[in-house]
Amino acid sequence: MYSVKRGGRHGHQAYEPGLEIIANRQLHADLRHALERHQLHVVYQPQWNPPDGELTGYEALLRWEHPLYGPVPPAVFIPIAEQSGLIGIFGEFVLRAACTTAMQWPPGVRTTVNVSPLQLVENKLLAEVCAALTASGLPAGRLELEITESKPAVDSEGALITLHQLKKLGVRIALDDFGTGTASLDMMHRFSFDRMKIDSRFVAGLPEDTRGHAIVGSLISLAHKLGAQVTAEGVERMEQAFSLMELGCDEMQGYLFGHPDAQTSVL
Ligand code: C2E
Ligand code: MG
Ligand code: MG
Ligand code: MG
Numbered sequence: 450m451y452s453v454k455r456g457g458r459h460g461h462q463a464y465e466p467g468l469e470i471i472a473n474r475q476l477h478a479d480l481r482h483a484l485e486r487h488q489l490h491v492v493y494q495p496q497w498n499p500p501d502g503e504l505t506g507y508e509a510l511l512r513w514e515h516p517l518y519g520p521v522p523p524a525v526f527i528p529i530a531e532q533s534g535l536i537g538i539f540g541e542f543v544l545r546a547a548c549t550t551a552m553q554w555p556p557g558v559r560t561t562v563n564v565s566p567l568q569l570v571e572n573k574l575l576a577e578v579c580a581a582l583t584a585s586g587l588p589a590g591r592l593e594l595e596i597t598e599s600k601p602a603v604d605s606e607g608a609l610i611t612l613h614q615l616k617k618l619g620v621r622i623a624l625d626d627f628g629t630g631t632a633s634l635d636m637m638h639r640f641s642f643d644r645m646k647i648d649s650r651f652v653a654g655l656p657e658d659t660r661g662h663a664i665v666g667s668l669i670s671l672a673h674k675l676g677a678q679v680t681a682e683g684v685e686r687m688e689q690a691f692s693l694m695e696l697g698c699d700e701m702q703g704y705l706f707g708h709p710d711a712q713t714s715v716l
Pocket of ligand 1: 510543703709
């Protein structure tokens with residue numbers, strides 16, 4: 450954020466909102482109508498188990514095509530959706546789209562859907578997941594929800610209860626961006642995640658980055674000791690994939706295996 454300074458009439462500096470602030474306000478206003486104006490769609494990025502050469506799933510990622518600005522990154526509009534109370538509606542949209550689309554894939558292939566911590570504390574998630582599974586006919590075991598630990602609120606009692614209920618239903622729960630948040634160890638202590646997704650920042654420098662190598666190796670062994678599988682995010686190069694395989698990583702996701710925006714329909 451910045452401000453544009455203009456000279457005042459009496460030599461004072463008057464502050465006017467900068468362009469970024471105006472653009473941000475515009476995005477807030479426009480996002481409100483994005484769904485009904487069909488500007489939102491879901492793309493899917495494949496997840497692989499390289500030793501077996503097996504496609505295991507697709508992560509659903511939300512996209513916003515702004516009529517004026519073109520594609521707006523989720524890193525920009527998801528926080529706006531969270532601030533303006535739209536994330537619940539968007540989350541339900543992605544959930545329904547992902548479950549319906551996953552019905553076209555082979556039976557062993559799952560879909561993973563990102564869930565905002567706000568959806569978890571909102572209390573409607575369980576009913577929405579049930580409705581999306583029923584409407585699509587997708588078995589609960591083929592749906593995985595990704596909870597990011599980089600935001601607070603996940604460790605509230607209400608959120609934990611919802612996570613337990615979802616697990617009981619047969620839905621799998623993954624901890625996204627593993628290693629980047631402050632609550633990771635605490636959350637892993639309190640909840641039995643089915644999967645940890647190691648954040649791309651630790652994968653980026655493999656295999657040369659010895660510190661990254663040590664961290665990734667330790668995270669994989671920690672996850673396995675807790676009975677969770679591991680997916681590495683942001684795998685872009687062959688050497689990274691080999692290094693991860695050596696370290697016992699179960700699954701990989703990244704441009705090396707498939708770009709989410711390269712395809713809107715899969716298989
Ligand atoms: P995420 O859940 O960690 O998703 C992975 C991100 O890494 C995606 O960014 C994906 O496009 C990107 N990516 C995948 N492979 C590579 C690679 O090899 N290299 C690099 N540099 N990047 C790679 P994207 O689609 O921009 O999404 C960013 C974040 O926005 C997501 O991170 C997720 O936290 C959030 N997000 C996206 N869709 C949704 C959604 O439907 N609901 C919620 N609550 N959050 C979403
Ligand atoms: Mg994710
Ligand atoms: Mg994330
Ligand atoms: Mg992630």
